[in-house]
Amino acid sequence: MIDFRNVSFIKSAPSASQRPDGLFDIMFVGRSNVGKSSLINALCSRKDLAFTSSKPGHTRLLNYYNVDNKFYLVDAPGYGYVAKGPKDAFSEMMEDYYATSKPRLVVFLFDSRRIPKDDDISFMKYLNNEGIAVLLVLTKADKLNQSEKAAIAKNIKPLVAHYPGSEYILVSIQTKDSLNAVSAAISSLLKL
Ligand SMILES: Nc1nc2c(ncn2[C@@H]2O[C@H](COP(=O)(O)OP(=O)(O)OP(=O)(O)O)[C@@H](O)[C@H]2O)c(=O)[nH]1
Ligand SMILES: [Mg+2]
Known part of the structure; x- marks a missing residue:
């Protein structure tokens, strides 16, 4: 098992060439x-390890955390939000990252209330084509009512179509059981 509490911030890297050495990445x-x-x-039981914001586009750099001396957990900028200029922070950073590095696992977060858009689907396709292992996590489960919960499987079909495992975890940061499920799935996928 992985002890997510044994975590430390390593660095914020403006590009993948400045990544720390030593461990593999989970992004x-x-x-x-x-x-x-x-x-x-929430996984690391820390309030302000990674900076959060109610406004989109908050995370601008690749933030590396050492988890239990087993892997680097990488908090990446989000896609789909163009702050300024022709590209979002994600496109710039990720083209550079994927040109030189391959994460051992991508934890793909998708808002459980949404319908997948073209950019969600193309990113999932890309990961699948590259042979990168994916764990699909549907977030903000506490915001769903029963009928929205029942509609999830149908809603995310276009995304799951490009995701061979097709299993997903419904998660709320307020629900310890769902966080334990994410941790267990990561352990199992990494055989840790
Ligand atoms: N109700 C609820 N709100 C959540 C949950 N997870 C995140 N949020 C809220 O969603 C907002 C965005 O969260 P962040 O963690 O900053 O999102 P992010 O994906 O890191 O965003 P960027 O860094 O901009 O890409 C914040 O207001 C969080 O409090 C959840 O499980 N339930
Ligand atoms: Mg962020």
Whole structure:
């Protein structure tokens, strides 16, 4: 098992060439505001390890955390939010990152209330084509009512179509059981 409480911030890297050495990467990716930084804090039982914000586009750099001396957990900028200029922070950073590095696992976060858009689907396709292992996490489960919960499987079909495992975890940062499920799934996928 992984002790997520044994965590330390290593660095914020403006580009993948400045990544720290030594361990492999698990990268948290997803649309801006989906809850990546919040999930990292919740998993690690820390309030302000990763910076969160109610405004999208908060995380601008690749933030590396050493988890239990087993891997680097990488908090990435979100996609789908263009702050300024022709590209969002995600496109710039990720093109550079994926040109030189391959994460051992991508934790793909998707807001459980949403319908997948083209950019969600193309990113999932990309990960699948690259042979990168994916764990699909549907976030903000506490905001769903029963009928919204029942509609999830149908809603996310276009996304799951490009995701061979097709299993997903419904998560709320307020629910310890769902956080334990994420931790257990990561352990199992990494055989840790
Ligand atoms: N109700 C609820 N709110 C959540 C949950 N997870 C995250 N949030 C809220 O969603 C907002 C965005 O969270 P962040 O963790 O900053 O999102 P992010 O994906 O890191 O965003 P960027 O860094 O901009 O890409 C914050 O207001 C969080 O409090 C959840 O499980 N339930
Ligand atoms: Mg963030």
